[in-house]
Amino acid sequence: MSGDVAAFAMAQRPRLAAAALKDAGITALVALALFAPLVGLRTDVAPNGALFLRPRWAEVAILVLLAFALRLGLVYWQAMRGPPRLPSAARAAVAARAGRLFAPVLLGLAVLLPFIPGTGRYELDLGILVLTYVMLGWGLNIVVGLAGLLDLGYVAFYAVGAYSYALLAQHFGFSFWVCLPLAGIMAAFWGVLLGFPVLRLRGDYLAIVTLAFGEIIRVVLLNWVSLTGGPNGMTGIPRPSFFGLPFSMSGGEGTFAGFFGIEPDPIHRVVFLYYLILILALLTNWVTVRIRRQPLGRAWEAMREDEIACRALGINIVATKLTAFALGAMFGGFAGAFFATRQGFISPESFTFIESAIILAIVVLGGLGSQIGVAVAAIVMIGGFELFRDLEEWRMLVFGAAMVVIMVLRPRGLVGSRTPTVALGQRRVIAAEHVAEGRG
Amino acid sequence: MxxxxxxxxxxxxxxxxxxxxxxxxxxxxxxxxxxxxxxxxxxxxxxxxxxxxxxxxxxxxxxxxxxxxxxxxxxxxxxxxxxxxxxxxxxxxxxxxxxxVARTFQNIRLFPGMTALENLLVAQHGPLMAATGFGIGALLGLSGYAAAERAAIGRAAAWLRATGLIDRADDPAGALPYGAQRRLEIARAMCTxxxxxxxxxxxxxxxxxxxxxxxxxxxxxxxxxxxxxxxxxxxxxxxxxxxxxxxxxxxxxxxxxxxxxxxxxxxxxxxxxxxxxxxxxxxxxxxx
The missing domain is CATH 3.40.50.300 (P-loop containing nucleotide triphosphate hydrolases)
Structure with missing residues (x-):
């Protein structure tokens, strides 16, 4: 079989060489057109302060040659590899088995992270950040991944949660544990409020309205100065306490360190926050996984697959869509309340559109509807972004390239397949090509 | 029924x-x-x-x-x-x-990414949803949801048998041949x-x-x-x-x-x- 392919490749070689050269030549031309102005011309400051143009044609030539060589190599490699092989059932089964092991290992790592030697303040803070995005990704996954409703304004619920906590704690002195459910309920309420007008919208139209909704919330927060402090944000948000025991450096009787008789250390609060967000994220996951196996979750997925068929089966589309919006928003609200208590300061600047875009990118890169995929994507996106900090201004470039590479290699996200919620015999994963992406 | x-x-x-x-x-x-x-x-x-x-x-x-x-x-x-x-x-x-009143469509409208069995369970959404106690009871593992789901799976299996699809129960509906998809759509309508x-x-x-x-x-x-x-x-x-x-x-x-x-x-x-x-x-x- 592979011999046939090789013989075929041999016979095709002269034609392949011509095609590859042509392809690489076009690539080189595009590269030239791009790099000539971008790299080739540079304005520098002369010693007398005047600007002058410094041409860098050697660098341009290197880049163009590099593009030519890489494209040539790529075309040849693709030709040698033969037609792309479809993943066989056996390979899918192996991947599924690895996937089943992967999740518990990841969870174990997450639980043990604060005790792993070498984990300092920086690693824990990064862990908290990553877990916040894992939770937001899982929350949005309900709306986008399961129900198939494209929501570009998810950060609005994150903001509602954060401001709910900040306002309730400051004006009424409620503790974090009282505010947390209230923030979630507030966010869910706004989720339903958004859900009503967009019930009849689908696809691009839905995306635009949710985008506008996110901006409306941000602009209101920015301009309602008497309530939210406007662009100055809200400061002095109460920090979390360990069920009433504050994390204080004094080490007195009523503090965390004093109660447990240990040396006061600022790391205690960070570890506590780490476990708090881990528990919140796992709660999101638990609820999602359980609901997926129930009529409501099946109705969400059925709605993503075919809304008209759902209506013919007696499923109330209004209720189904609103529950998806409300539940997704509620977890966004929880994450927002956590964000507010962790930062101690919030301002509308933390809730810009780019946040929505990052969360949506996490869900799409992870694979719509896949819990483990979303978690891995959050680690890659947020953790990777931190990892490339040394690259300075090239960071965005590397980051963008990584996203493009993931989407080229796995167009349906890291985990594009779907696991059935129920089976008569053995549960087999459903390949991505059968699963609908949802059109609204 | x-x-x-x-x-x-x-x-x-x-x-x-x-x-x-x-x-x-x-x-x-x-x-x-x-x-x-x-x-x-x-x-x-x-x-x-x-x-x-x-x-x-x-x-x-x-x-x-x-x-x-x-x-x-x-x-x-x-x-x-x-x-x-x-x-x-x-x-x-x-x-x-x-x-x-249940219906099927001229151009088949199944849930292609869900298995044949799941398609038939979605059709029983109404009674199953009632058994979950507004979703909260079943979420916490309370209420008689498990029994209701067993009954629903039993009914789905009976219709899969009647339409000759029992061997394909765990295959995605989108992967079934055309004739089987037609029969599955009828079975799904009957499950309501x-x-x-x-x-x-x-x-x-x-x-x-x-x-x-x-x-x-x-x-x-x-x-x-x-x-x-x-x-x-x-x-x-x-x-x-x-x-x-x-x-x-x-x-x-x-x-x-x-x-x-x-x-x-x-x-x-x-x-x-x-x-x-x-x-x-x-x-x-x-x-x-």
């Missing part, structure tokens, strides 16, 4: 009584009169076929019955087993489905426990052997013998395949240009002058 069983015992709903009355149904799209004052009745325990040339308004009548269109005029009355009549034209589509099953061209694209199986399945659904314990379900179907229409239907209604031109048993309709004219052109006018 239990409602239909009760019907057998209840003298108020005897076989042969009308289950669906279509009364002066009119549907207008802007200036186009798609259905013009059509009246007919589908009787309990019978297979009623709605036939007619392309563009006669069959699917429009269907979409009115199942709530996908709101009729411009007229009434659609569903007579329930307990004798009560439901005015379908006033209900929203998902309420019509809950009132006991309907009193009236509406089929939009169920034999389209089937080979002769598959249409023979389909005819057997539809007769089984009508008689209540397709699945053990299931009640008899009345069937209303649109069909182009005259062979299957003449073989299985008890009553045929012929539409042309939005008007009813004939109605009666298959043998009588086949000989009807207007029907032959509608299908073969208008020979009398050409001669005149």
């Amino acid at each position: 239990s409602a239909t069983l009760a019907a057998a015992a209840d003298p108020a709903a005897r076989l042969g009584d009308p289950i669906l009355e279509v009364d002066q149904l009119t549907m207008r799209f802007g200036g186009l009169l798609a259905v013009d004052a059509v009246s007919f009745a589908a009787r309990r325990g019978e297979i009623t076929a709605l036939i007619g040339p392309n563009g006669a308004g069959k699917t429009t009548v269907f979409n009115c019955i199942t709530g996908f269109y709101r009729p411009t005029g007229g009434a659609l009355r569903l007579h329930r087993a307990d004798g009560a009549a439901v005015e379908l034209q006033r209900l929203k589509d998902h309420r019509i489905a809950r009132a006991g 426990g309907p009193a009236l099953l509406c089929l939009d061209e169920p034999a389209a694209g089937l080979n002769p052997r598959e249409s023979e199986e389909l005819a057997r399945l539809l007769r089984g659904i009508r008689d209540g013998s397709a699945v053990p314990g299931a009640g008899a379900t009345s069937v209303l179907l649109i069909e182009h395949d005259m062979g299957i229409v003449m073989r299985i239907s008890d009553h045929v209604v012929v539409l042309d240009h939005g008007k009813k031109i004939a109605e009666g048993p298959p043998a009588q309709v086949r000989e009807d002058r207007h029907v032959i004219a509608a299908y073969l052109g208008e020979p009398e006018e050409e001669q005149a």
Whole structure:
């Protein structure tokens, strides 16, 4: 079989060489057109302060040659590899088995992270950040991944949660544990409020309205100065306490360190926050996984697959869509309340559109509807972004390239397949090509 | 299903009584009169076929019955087993489905990324959802949800067996062959426990052997013998395949240009002058 392919490749070689050269030549031309102005011309400051143009044609030539060589190599490699092989059932089964092991290992790592030697303040803070995005990704996954409703304004619920906590704690002195459910309920309420007008919208139209909704919330927060402090944000948000025991450096009787008789250390609060967000994220996951196996979750997925068929089966589309919006928003609200208590300061600047875009990118890169995929994507996106900090201004470039590479290699996200919620015999994963992406 | 069983015992709903009355149904799209004052009745325990040339308004009548269109005029009355009549034209589509009208689509509308079994469980959404206690009881593992789900899976398995799909239960619906998808869509509609099953061209694209199986399945659904314990379900179907229409239907209604031109048993309709004219052109006018 592979011999046939090789013989075929041999016979095709002269034609392949011509095609590859042509392809690489076009690539080189595009590269030239791009790099000539971008790299080739540079304005520098002369010693007398005047600007002058410094041409860098050697660098341009290197880049163009590099593009030519890489494209040539790529075309040849693709030709040698033969037609792309479809993943066989056996390979899918192996991947599924690895996937089943992967999740518990990841969870174990997450639980043990604060005790792993070498984990300092920086690693824990990064862990908290990553877990916040894992939770937001899982929350949005309900709306986008399961129900198939494209929501570009998810950060609005994150903001509602954060401001709910900040306002309730400051004006009424409620503790974090009282505010947390209230923030979630507030966010869910706004989720339903958004859900009503967009019930009849689908696809691009839905995306635009949710985008506008996110901006409306941000602009209101920015301009309602008497309530939210406007662009100055809200400061002095109460920090979390360990069920009433504050994390204080004094080490007195009523503090965390004093109660447990240990040396006061600022790391205690960070570890506590780490476990708090881990528990919140796992709660999101638990609820999602359980609901997926129930009529409501099946109705969400059925709605993503075919809304008209759902209506013919007696499923109330209004209720189904609103529950998806409300539940997704509620977890966004929880994450927002956590964000507010962790930062101690919030301002509308933390809730810009780019946040929505990052969360949506996490869900799409992870694979719509896949819990483990979303978690891995959050680690890659947020953790990777931190990892490339040394690259300075090239960071965005590397980051963008990584996203493009993931989407080229796995167009349906890291985990594009779907696991059935129920089976008569053995549960087999459903390949991505059968699963609908949802059109609204 | 239990409602239909009760019907057998209840003298108020005897076989042969009308289950669906279509009364002066009119549907207008802007200036186009798609259905013009059509009246007919589908009787309990019978297979009623709605036939007619392309563009006669069959699917429009269907979409009115199942709530996908709101009729411009007229009434659609569903007579329930307990004798009560439901005015379908006033209900929203998902309420019509809950009132006991299930349908399939001309171009199959399954949930392709879900398994055959999951498709049939989605069809039992209403009773299962009631068993979850608004989602919260089942979330916490309380309430009798587990038992309800077992019963639902049992019913789904019975219909998979009746449609010969039990071996493909855990395959995604989108991966099934065309004929199997048609049968799965009928099984899914039956899992809603309907009193009236509406089929939009169920034999389209089937080979002769598959249409023979389909005819057997539809007769089984009508008689209540397709699945053990299931009640008899009345069937209303649109069909182009005259062979299957003449073989299985008890009553045929012929539409042309939005008007009813004939109605009666298959043998009588086949000989009807207007029907032959509608299908073969208008020979009398050409001669005149």
